[in-house]
Amino acid sequence: MSATGEFGRLLGPQGPLARVIAGFESRREQQHMADWVGEALATRSMLAIEAGTGTGKTFAYLVPALLSGRQVIISTGTRTLQDQLYHRDLPTVGAALGRPARVALLKGRANYLCLHRLELAESMPQLPGMPAPNARMLARIRRWSRGTSTGDLAEVRSLRDTDPVRAAVTSTRENCLGSSCPAYARCHVVAARREAQASDIVVVNHHLLLADLAMKDEGFGELLPGAEAVILDEAHQVPEIAAQFFGLEFSARQCALLARDALAELTRLGLAGTPARERIAGLESAIAEATVALGGGRDRTDWLELPDRFVAALERIREALAAAAPELAAADPEDPGLKQAMRRAAKLAGSLEAIMDAGADDGIRYAEAGRGGFSLAFTPFEVASRLGELMRAQGGAWIFTSATLAVGEDFSHFLGRIGAPAARAVRIESPFDFESQARIFLPEGLADPASRDYTACVVEAALPLVEAAGGRGFLLFTSHRALAEAARLLEARPGFRDRYPLLVQGEAPRESLLARFRELGNAVLLGTASFWEGVDVRGHALALVVIDRLPFAAPEDPLLKARLEGIRRRGGNPFHEFQLPQAVLALKQGFGRLIRDREDFGVVMLADPRLRTRGYGRTFLAALPPATVVTDVQEAASFLRRRLALAGVTVPEAASA
Ligand code: SF4
Incomplete structure (x- = not known):
């Protein structure tokens, strides 16, 4: 066209x-x-x-x-x-x-104050295992709620994303009372949605x-x-x-929130002594039992490896939810809050049942221990x-x-x-002239990526380029272990920190590390996946990107396992259909950090020897922008020196030696 x-x-x-x-x-x-x-x-x-x-x-x-x-x-x-x-x-x-x-910026429900739930939160009893909403923060939100026109909680500056008050004063589609809500006419969620619809x-x-x-x-x-x-x-x-949106989820936290909301509604109506309260107590003890049975510490556990005691406790949770639903409805059949709690209980019982009964041919199931107890997930293969x-x-x-x-x-x-x-x-195609703006450096003779000293070899191979660029580098790793090792090696290197400010992921929030990197102009930043995309450093603060390994996703991840198994079941080749293209796209993202502007230039060092030794290496290289590939470190270093000199950037003598 x-x-x-x-x-x-x-x-x-x-x-x-x-x-x-x-x-x-x-x-x-x-x-x-x-x-x-x-x-x-x-x-x-x-x-x-x-x-x-x-x-x-x-x-x-x-x-x-x-x-x-x-x-x-x-x-x-x-x-x-x-x-x-x-x-x-x-x-x-x-x-x-x-x-x-007419333009509207619409956020998820969790960003808007729910007036009904604010009221509930203010009268909510404290539950074991659930952090009580901070009364002072609730009072602050109440004061702000009287003046806000948007209800966007971002306006409450002191409210952190992780503050438990958030969950207490925002709605989900599950617990929203909709048009039967007493606050419906003033509801911020409804107003935001209307504004969006009219835009x-x-x-x-x-x-x-x-x-x-x-x-x-x-x-x-x-x-x-x-x-x-x-x-x-x-x-x-x-x-x-x-x-994430086409699977099933169930968590102890969802149940605990339901228990808390139901209890608050019962208390509000003076019905805390009814059988519904007992059912809620039964639900809480079954959740606690399951949490103990799963134990903490492990990331994700495949369904087939779950302890029997945990699965038995899940069955009791399902029974408790199924029993709580009619009792909640019976406590006051006309109250919209209780009706909603009843629907939530029935829905949670349904999700739990669907996960427990899911067939091994349809997807993968696993449990995960976390701070709020545990969560279960079912991810379909397709x-x-x-x-x-x-x-x-x-x-x-x-x-x-x-x-x-x-x-x-x-x-x-x-x-x-x-x-x-x-x-x-x-x-x-990008309008940039990659031929003249960039070089891809493939170091020769590097150890096998599986060997113990691989990260040390990558760091050694990158050092001449860090010196030639006078810092100005992103060293990107595919694992936190490699990142930590590289940080240790560079810190232990005599004089390195004196010449180059070293910024390491985890030492400060991502945005402040990036701001420091731009400001310093000669820093070396070590990062993992979160620095591979969405990072934009223009100008001469960045002239070198080092990528330690080809970014194949971790094969032990249950979600990845599910996808690969799905491909296998329909007779496909998981490596060629999924793992390879995923890794190629991730590498393109990583490469994309270097050249953000017509004036930018630099070297991308791709350390992984598999790029040259494996057949699929060609697929990676062919997908990258058309920069010249060099295998001689001196050639890559002199490209950097020449381009920096042309740009009028002085690299200190001692550093460029
Ligand atoms: S309609 Fe839903 S979101 Fe709005 S105030 Fe009522 S419960 Fe909250």
Whole structure:
């Protein structure tokens, strides 16, 4: 498709965006992408569009979305992008086009104050094992609630994400009383949803979108029906998030919250002495018994390895829930709060039963011990077809975009995972000149990644490049163990810390580490998966990215096991169909940290010798941007020195030696 149409003009050098937006750079790639998005919106079709770094994909979908006249949902993977779209990009592009739109930023239920539950929380008795809501914080929320117009708890600055008060003063779809709620007319959740429904563009995150699609807890259930198009940015995250919404979950915490809410409702109605109270007590003791029987400490336990005592306690929880439901209804058949508690008890009993009875051929079941007791999960082997069905049933345009969707030219992995194998897929090349901006360095003679001294070898091999770059490096690891070892080795290295500030993941929150890294300009940052994506360091603070291993997912993860088993059962090849493409996409993400701008340059060192010794190494290399591959460390180091000198960056003599 050629960018000769309306979008080419609007996004071109003489267009309104160039006239109005300071620093706007006209890019053919961006215009091409806008054409594709415009066509998918007009024809209400499904499109996956991989846009290389620097395409300017946000404007490339906002322009056609704003001009489409349709109600569009834009879903993102991260809070940062959501805020950027809502506060900056949408108003800017709307003003430049002369098409200001009604825009809403909609968050999940858990972000809005529930007025009914605030009242319950204030009269709630303390339960064993449940942290009591902090009375002072409750009072603060009450004071704030009198003045807020949005009910968005982010306005309560001192309320931390992990504060137990949050769960007490917010609703889930399960416990929301809906139109029978006494606070319905003033409800913030209802108001936020209404505002979204009346808007042209609604910005949400993938969790909320998928919850809505799958009609799960945190969703609103009425968000999608009005929408004529959905644009999913950072769409590479979608399959993983979707998997969470198509399984079954059950947790001790859900039961404890139900017990607490039911007890609060009974107390409010003066019914704390009824048989319903006894049933609730029975439920609490069965939960405590199961928690003890599972024991703490282990991550995830496969269903077949669970202690018999734990499974027997689960059966008692199921019985207690089933018995509590009618007693709650009988305590006061007219009260909406008790009716809702009854429905929750019945629903929880149903979920637990479904997990306990799930067939081994359908999916994987496991239990996990945690702070709030335990949780159970059932993940079906196959979720893609369900996701695809729901999207088709919703209709309209579905546009998925990210810098990493394809393995080379091949989108089949991504399209298969979203259940849309026949959707149209397009790649837009990055406008950056990787040939001159970057080198891929593959060190020779490194130890086997399984050997004990592998991390030490990676660090040794990276040091000449760290010196040549004068710090300015991200050293990214696929495991926390390797990260810790590398940190120890570098700290023990005489003089290293004097020359380069060393920033290690875990020493401070991610955002403050990144801010320090940008500010210092010559730091070395050690990180794991959380630094592989969504990190944007432009300019000369970053000139080197070292990746220790090919990012194959941990094979012991039950979710991964479930997926691989699902592929095996239908006669597929799990490595080629899942593990390899997943790892290729992850490596592309990691590589993408280096070049964020036309002025950026640097070296990506891919230490894993399997890139050269295994046949699949070619698949990885072919999927990366077209930078020249070098195997001589001197060549990589002199590239760095030359580019830094050209950019006027001085690397201290002692460091470059
Ligand atoms: S309608 Fe639901 S969310 Fe709104 S106040 Fe009532 S219970 Fe809370």
